[in-house]
Amino acid sequence: MPRLVVVSNRVGIPDGGTRAGGLEVAIRPALKRRGGVWFGWSGKITDDDPGPPKTTVQDNVSYVTVGMRRDDHDEFYNGFANRVLWPILHYRLDLAEFSRRDLGGYIRVNEYFARNLESLLRPDDVVWVHDYHLIPLARALRERGHKNKIGFFIHIPCPPPEILTALPNHERLMPALGHYDLIGLQTETDAANMCRYFENECHVRRTGDGVYDFGGRSVRIGVYPVGVETEPFARLAQRAIETAFVREVLDSLSGRAMIIGVDRLDYSKGIPERLNAFERFLTNFPDLRGKATYLQITPRSRTGIPEYADIARVVGETVGRINGRFGEASWTPLRYINKAHSRTALAGLYRAARVGLVTPLRDGMNLVAKEYVAAQNPEDPGVLVLSRFAGAAHECTAALLVNPYDSEGVGAAINRALSMPLAERRERHAQNFRMLAKNDLAQWAGRFLSTLEQDASRSAVRLIPRTAIGH
Numbered sequence: 001m002p003r004l005v006v007v008s009n010r011v012g013i014p015d016g017g018t019r020a021g022g023l024e025v026a027i028r029p030a031l032k033r034r035g036g037v038w039f040g041w042s043g044k045i046t047d048d049d050p051g052p053p054k055t056t057v058q059d060n061v062s063y064v065t066v067g068m069r070r071d072d073h074d075e076f077y078n079g080f081a082n083r084v085l086w087p088i089l090h091y092r093l094d095l096a097e098f099s100r101r102d103l104g105g106y107i108r109v110n111e112y113f114a115r116n117l118e119s120l121l122r123p124d125d126v127v128w129v130h131d132y133h134l135i136p137l138a139r140a141l142r143e144r145g146h147k148n149k150i151g152f153f154i155h156i157p158c159p160p161p162e163i164l165t166a167l168p169n170h171e172r173l174m175p176a177l178g179h180y181d182l183i184g185l186q187t188e189t190d191a192a193n194m195c196r197y198f199e200n201e202c203h204v205r206r207t208g209d210g211v212y213d214f215g216g217r218s219v220r221i222g223v224y225p226v227g228v229e230t231e232p233f234a235r236l237a238q239r240a241i242e243t244a245f246v247r248e249v250l251d252s253l254s255g256r257a258m259i260i261g262v263d264r265l266d267y268s269k270g271i272p273e274r275l276n277a278f279e280r281f282l283t284n285f286p287d288l289r290g291k292a293t294y295l296q297i298t299p300r301s302r303t304g305i306p307e308y309a310d311i312a313r314v315v316g317e318t319v320g321r322i323n324g325r326f327g328e329a330s331w332t333p334l335r336y337i338n339k340a341h342s343r344t345a346l347a348g349l350y351r352a353a354r355v356g357l358v359t360p361l362r363d364g365m366n367l368v369a370k371e372y373v374a375a376q377n378p379e380d381p382g383v384l385v386l387s388r389f390a391g392a393a394h395e396c397t398a399a400l401l402v403n404p405y406d407s408e409g410v411g412a413a414i415n416r417a418l419s420m421p422l423a424e425r426r427e428r429h430a431q432n433f434r435m436l437a438k439n440d441l442a443q444w445a446g447r448f449l450s451t452l453e454q455d456a457s458r459s460a461v462r463l464i465p466r467t468a469i470g471h
């Protein structure tokens with residue numbers, strides 16, 4: 001089997017610590033299973049030359065990381081990637097920083113990654129690139145003569161061309177995708193949007209379902225909804241609920257039901273809207289006041305970006321307002337925590353929570369939703385309240401699906417979740433769990449890589465039909 005080289009901006013260097021986002025949750029186990037190399041940014045910012053890559057080997061994976069110069073980090077990570085691409089791909093034209101139209105730093109860091117990969121890559125390696133930070137990486141590698149199979153997976157949404165074309169310099173950037181062999185997206189909607197962009201804006205010839213001819217190169221588009229390690233996570237949660245930490249949290253609730261939300265502090269996650277919904281719930285269902293406590297775990301994220309400082313302020317103020325308005329000396333309705341928690345702690349808390357609140361305004365997939373389902377006790381499961389705008393809503397159709405902008409509706413869903421009879425909870429959970437067991441993380445990586453490794457000259461790959469993921 002050819003060696004697998006994964007490339008992403010963020011690398012999950014093993015330190016036994018906490019996790020920052022979905023990408024790491026997905027890649028680490030997938031890579032551990034097959035072995036290979038994980039290349040990317042070390043997380044370090046330097047004022048001088050960052051020096052050569054550093055390698056850490058653990059089990060069968062080599063983690064190879066490079067530092068980033070401050071100006072590169074500013075223009076690439078704090079700039080084009082997270083102030084232009086991130087908001088626009090999440091349908092938030094209102095938050096995009098259009099003066100950051102300069103692609104210079106973004107391209108420079110992609111070139112820098114490609115340069116550092118040069119000495120590492122063997123001709124038969126299969127390269128799997130992840131996420132919006134690295135759209136032009138395949139082009140930079142091809143320009144250096146690499147003919148490897150290169151796949152690209154986009155963890156976040158792909159909006160329709162009507163929105164994507166608002167991206168400054170999209171016509172220079174997006175055609176670089178034509179240097180990949182396979183492009184994977186989370187949902188059929190994302191894939192259809194990408195196909196439409198290729199057809200309308202790149203004017204490339206469609207040679208089959210989801211297959212395009214970019215000047216003689218065949219580029220395939222497919223749907224690969226990222227999964228979680230469903231069964232192992234369920235076992236972890238079963239053990240984790242017995243840990244001293246989770247026991248202590250449960251004891252502190254004095255028998256009240258727990259509602260849980262776990263998100264990076266990001267405007268795409270709809271946290272202020274969710275807090276407002278909790279407030280509507282407390283207002284509209286006074287009998288349930290004092291009967292449930294909402295725990296919101298929200299590690300800070302991208303702190304160098306003004307829009308993230310804004311959201312941090314709004315969330316802090318909203319939490320204070322709700323606790324001030326409804327709190328009692330003996331009950332705090334909302335516990336808001338910025339500290340990141342370990343995988344084990346989260347698994348135990350999910351299992352202990354009667355309601356999982358996952359209400360992003362827009363999300364590629366959202367693995368918290370899937371882990372919450374996986375963690376439940378099937379005999380007495382909690383209820384997932386899930387945004388219809390999360391990729392996970394395509395699979396977790398038995399969740400209480402909500403419009404995250406509608407605080408009355410989400411407030412009513414919280415009430416319904418807390419009052420749901422056991423039989424209905426079991427039925428909904430079983431349906432969601434079956435789906436997640438069928439399309440778990442191993443399936444996701446296996447399907448993507450086997451398609452990528454197929455002979456490109458073979459017949460066109462169809463978009464994965466809904467039936468293949470259980471619809």
Ligand code: F6P
Pocket residue numbers: 010020021022023024131155156264301302
């Ligand atoms: O899924 C989007 C993503 O950018 C992932 O790459 C990462 O897991 C997560 O968000 C966290 O973002 P950052 O790497 O900017 O902290």
